[in-house]
Amino acid sequence: MPSEVDxxxxxxxxxxxxxxxxxxxxxxxxxxxxxxxxxxxxxxGKSTLMxxxxxxxxxxxxxxxxxxxxxxLKSPTEAIEAGVGMVFQHFMLADNLTVLENMVLGAEKxxxxxxxxxxxxxxxxxxxxxxxxxxxxxxxxxxxxxxRLEIAKVLYRGAxxxxxxxxxxxxxxxxxxxxxxxxxxxxxxxxxxxxxxxxLDEVLAxxxxxxxMRRGTTVGTADPATATKHELAELMVGSELPxxxxxxxxxxxxxxxxLSDVTLTDEFGRNLLTDLSLTIRRGExxxxxxxxxxxxxxxxxxxxxxxxPTSGRIMLGDQDVTHWHTRQLREAGIGYIPEDxxxxxxxxxxxxxxxxxxxxxxxxxxxxxxxxxxKGARKDTERIVADYDVRAPGIxxxxxxxxxxxxxxxxxxxxxSGDPVLLIASHPTRGxxxxxxxxIWDHIKRARRNGLAVLLVSADLDELIGLSxxxxxxxxxxxxxxxxxxxxxxxxLGTAMTGGAA
Amino acid sequence: MNGRLKSVxxxxxxxxxxxxxxxxxxxxxxxxxxxxxxxxxxxxxxxPKPRLRVDIVNxxxxxxxxxxxxxxGFRMGLFNIGLEGQxxxxxxxxxxxxxxxxxxGFANVAASLVVAxxxxxxxxxxxxxxxxxxxxxxxxxxxxxxxxxVTLVGYFLxxxxxxxxxxxxxxxxxxGTTLGGxxxxxxxxxxxxxxxxxxxxxxxxxxxxxxxxxxxxxxxxxxxxESAALASGINPKRMIVISMMLSGAVAGxxxxxxxxxxxxxxxxxxxxxxxxLGIAVALLxxxxxxxxxxxxxxxAFLSVKSNDLTFGTDVSPSIVQITQxxxxxxxxxxxxxxxxxxxRLEQRAVSRELTATTGATA
Numbered sequence: 052m053p054s055e056v057d058x059x060x061x062x063x064x065x066x067x068x069x070x071x072x073x074x075x076x077x078x079x080x081x082x083x084x085x086x087x088x089x090x091x092x093x094x095x096g097k098s099t100l101m102x103x104x105x106x107x108x109x110x111x112x113x114x115x116x117x118x119x120x121x122x123x124l125k126s127p128t129e130a131i132e133a134g135v136g137m138v139f140q141h142f143m144l145a146d147n148l149t150v151l152e153n154m155v156l157g158a159e160k161x162x163x164x165x166x167x168x169x170x171x172x173x174x175x176x177x178x179x180x181x182x183x184x185x186x187x188x189x190x191x192x193x194x195x196x197x198x199r200l201e202i203a204k205v206l207y208r209g210a211x212x213x214x215x216x217x218x219x220x221x222x223x224x225x226x227x228x229x230x231x232x233x234x235x236x237x238x239x240x241x242x243x244x245x246x247x248x249x250x251l252d253e254v255l256a257x258x259x260x261x262x263x264m265r266r267g268t269t270v271g272t273a274d275p276a277t278a279t280k281h282e283l284a285e286l287m288v289g290s291e292l293p294x295x296x297x298x299x300x301x302x303x304x305x306x307x308x309x310l311s312d313v314t315l316t317d318e319f320g321r322n323l324l325t326d327l328s329l330t331i332r333r334g335e336x337x338x339x340x341x342x343x344x345x346x347x348x349x350x351x352x353x354x355x356x357x358x359x360p361t362s363g364r365i366m367l368g369d370q371d372v373t374h375w376h377t378r379q380l381r382e383a384g385i386g387y388i389p390e391d392x393x394x395x396x397x398x399x400x401x402x403x404x405x406x407x408x409x410x411x412x413x414x415x416x417x418x419x420x421x422x423x424x425x426k427g428a429r430k431d432t433e434r435i436v437a438d439y440d441v442r443a444p445g446i447x448x449x450x451x452x453x454x455x456x457x458x459x460x461x462x463x464x465x466x467x468s469g470d471p472v473l474l475i476a477s478h479p480t481r482g483x484x485x486x487x488x489x490x491i492w493d494h495i496k497r498a499r500r501n502g503l504a505v506l507l508v509s510a511d512l513d514e515l516i517g518l519s520x521x522x523x524x525x526x527x528x529x530x531x532x533x534x535x536x537x538x539x540x541x542x543x544l545g546t547a548m549t550g551g552a553a
Numbered sequence: 554m555n556g557r558l559k560s561v562x563x564x565x566x567x568x569x570x571x572x573x574x575x576x577x578x579x580x581x582x583x584x585x586x587x588x589x590x591x592x593x594x595x596x597x598x599x600x601p602k603p604r605l606r607v608d609i610v611n612x613x614x615x616x617x618x619x620x621x622x623x624x625x626g627f628r629m630g631l632f633n634i635g636l637e638g639q640x641x642x643x644x645x646x647x648x649x650x651x652x653x654x655x656x657x658g659f660a661n662v663a664a665s666l667v668v669a670x671x672x673x674x675x676x677x678x679x680x681x682x683x684x685x686x687x688x689x690x691x692x693x694x695x696x697x698x699x700x701x702x703v704t705l706v707g708y709f710l711x712x713x714x715x716x717x718x719x720x721x722x723x724x725x726x727x728x729g730t731t732l733g734g735x736x737x738x739x740x741x742x743x744x745x746x747x748x749x750x751x752x753x754x755x756x757x758x759x760x761x762x763x764x765x766x767x768x769x770x771x772x773x774x775x776x777x778x779e780s781a782a783l784a785s786g787i788n789p790k791r792m793i794v795i796s797m798m799l800s801g802a803v804a805g806x807x808x809x810x811x812x813x814x815x816x817x818x819x820x821x822x823x824x825x826x827x828x829x830l831g832i833a834v835a836l837l838x839x840x841x842x843x844x845x846x847x848x849x850x851x852x853a854f855l856s857v858k859s860n861d862l863t864f865g866t867d868v869s870p871s872i873v874q875i876t877q878x879x880x881x882x883x884x885x886x887x888x889x890x891x892x893x894x895x896x897r898l899e900q901r902a903v904s905r906e907l908t909a910t911t912g913a914t915a
Binding site: 355356357376377378379380381382387389394395396397398399400401405408409410412413418421422423425 | 764765766767768769770771773774777778780781783784785786787788
């Protein structure tokens with residue numbers, strides 16, 4: 052639609068942080084009166100981008116053009132003035148206030164706090180089918196109604212471009228349909244919606260345009276009328292990176308880890324994992340493929356003893372470790388590269404040498420009896436820094452100051468220490484640069500040749516195909532297919548990951 | 554190294570700002586009520602008389618023990634607001650045990666200290682277990698336990714204590730088990746209590762525990778990142794109960810120097826409020842052994858020295874509570890401000906480096 056001015060144009064947006072995937076060369080164009088979906092794996096840079104568009108963070112490079120005018124957004128207030136509003140995944144509402152009070156809070160000047168505001172709320176509510184009563188307490192509202200209130204709040208403040216951060220994550224299917232009805236109304240009234248998600252079905256159902264992000268940048272756009280789920284999945288996980296080469300099999304006959312019929316139930320009695328069975332032999336890499344959130348994290352946490360399975364059995368070598376705690380498992384020689392290194396892998400404010408101790412508190416060279424072996428830990432940290440090419444000013448640097456790739460190399464080095472028998476690697480190269488990625492792949496391959504058993508969970512299909520000896524696909528907590536990486540294609544995996552026919 | 558010098562400078566910046574701010578606010582308050590700030594400060598900064606110097610040392614010791622007890626919880630991310638109750642009930646128990654004179658001489662002292670620690674640990678442990686098993690916030694439960702402890706001690710004292718005139722107290726210590734102390738000046742100026750040494754031991758022990766032991770590492774790791782601690786194999790529930798009990802055990806020792814030094818029984822001479830002072834000093838000293846030592850000294854100095862105000866000036870001694878309060882508040886705020894400022898400096902430096910070396914990665 053050449054005659055219309057684009058609602059939002061982002062050009063060449065870049066943002067760098069220490070230790071986090073940066074945005075670089077991001078281009079997004081949102082046409083007016085459309086729902087534009089932004090998709091990508093966790094950590095692809097979606098949230099950084101929307102924070103930039105909402106003025107929470109300022110980009111290092113690039114330009115933002117809103118309705119034809121180039122703007123510099125220093126704060127959310129300025130973003131709202133420019134017509135951009137955002138609904139966060141976690142609602143920001145005061146439970147003990149009414150809908151009206153929440154609505155006018157901080158926007159008292161617009162329509163007052165009395166009947167003027169009430170009329171405006173009713174108008175918005177009716178126009179878009181939000182079904183909001185201004186005088187009801189927010190604590191009485193369900194999740195879906197709260198979300199509608201958040202959207203209405205944004206509209207009340209005059210936004211014409213609305214960012215929704217994974218809005219469907221908190222909704223049940225019927226509510227999702229209702230939300231989509233609301234979004235269509237918004238669109239019809241000329242508003243634009245930026246819809247952030249990684250649920251491909253929903254994106255295809257509602258979006259007019261799709262932009263895909265991977266590794267901090269926009270990697271392509273797709274037309275929802277013609278695109279299929281697994282084309283999108285392929286774009287999301289991509290193959291722009293140097294492919295990890297397959298090597299000769301080093302699989303032995305000795306079973307290192309076996310799970311039989313492991314089931315994990317949450318506190319509401321729902322199955323997170325259902326009857327999972329697997330075996331990993333020494334020298335074997337078992338890859339787990341799946342769309343984010345299908346039980347991978349729970350599987351890893353169950354093996355690591357952070358969750359105890361409801362039923363089933365876990366054997367490490369010939370020992371039954373079903374009820375062991377994390378520390379016992381680590382002492383038995385399990386190395387663990389966690390999915391979220393900031394939350395689970397590091398003490399961000401502690402120096403590198405203390406991070407070397409983390410998870411290895413009870414073993415040499417970190418400790419001697421009940422004492423911390425400062426000298427031994429420091430010396431071994433020097434070794435890791437040298438052998439794994441961790442680029443840091445020194446071992447007294449807080450780990451927060453390192454880039455993501457270097458943090459990850461430190462973790463890999465640490466977890467490969469002390470001759471592990473099994474390595475649980477969860478997204479080992481997520482959010483790291485290409486150089487660090489290749490180095491981490493090499494370390495995993497070398498350890499495999501030396502007889503290490505590896506469980507590799509990854510969203511990067513090339514990585515899985517390149518490193519694994521066997522690939523299991525997980526969907527809704529069940530294994531739905533076993534593939535041989537030498538013959539499988541990313542397309543096959545994508546089909547299995549999304550539940551068959553695509 | 555320049556970097557080290559800079560980080561020391563940054564570390565001292567916050568307390569410096571806090572002290573200046575608290576002096577400023579106190580001055581303003583005194584001026585606002587129409588008294589003379591000049592008189593106040595000259596009285597406060599006068600060199601204390603020998604008797605007060607002894608008092609300051611004794612008070613520093615007790616406040617410091619309390620601060621360490623609070624810091625054990627803080628370093629692990631637990632807010633043990635219940636020091637007050639823990640040391641009240643522990644002091645009462647230890648005084649009762651010591652007064653009963655099951656043992657003689659030094660054995661009685663040692664056993665009483667053990668009783669104080671065990672009772673303090675048990676009382677704090679209740680809050681720890683509630684938190685670990687039922688998820689009850691330790692802030693709420695320890696505040697409640699404070700009230701229960703005070704009531705319980707009052708009940709026991711009234712029913713089983715020794716009545717003397719209008720007051721009630723526990724049985725006096727047998728004469729062989731008081732420890733007296735060391736008088737650096739003349740006898741009438743009083744003693745530095747023998748058990749003030751406990752403060753030194755507790756301080757050194759705290760430092761060694763945190764920095765040298767596996768347990769200390771686990772404790773700090775839990776305080777810095779609960780999720781990383783869990784993934785590293787630390788059992789969070791166990792850590793909560795143990796560190797709460799450890800904090801309570803140290804809290805049990807708070808009043809012991811006074812008991813065996815001067816008080817000789819638990820009664821009207823029992824000094825309340827040390828637990829809350831300890832929390833304030835732990836905040837002021839950022840839970841660091843040396844920082845808390847300075848904090849305890851400052852607070853003891855202000856409290857003891859404020860007695861002079863009654864004679865020399867028309868300023869109420871309680872004005873120093875404002876100074877203390879502002880100091881704590883200011884230190885908490887300025888530390889956070891300095892920390893953010895530092896993080897921003899750090900991020901900018903790394904960001905600049907990234908741009909310079911690689912342009913854009915990947």
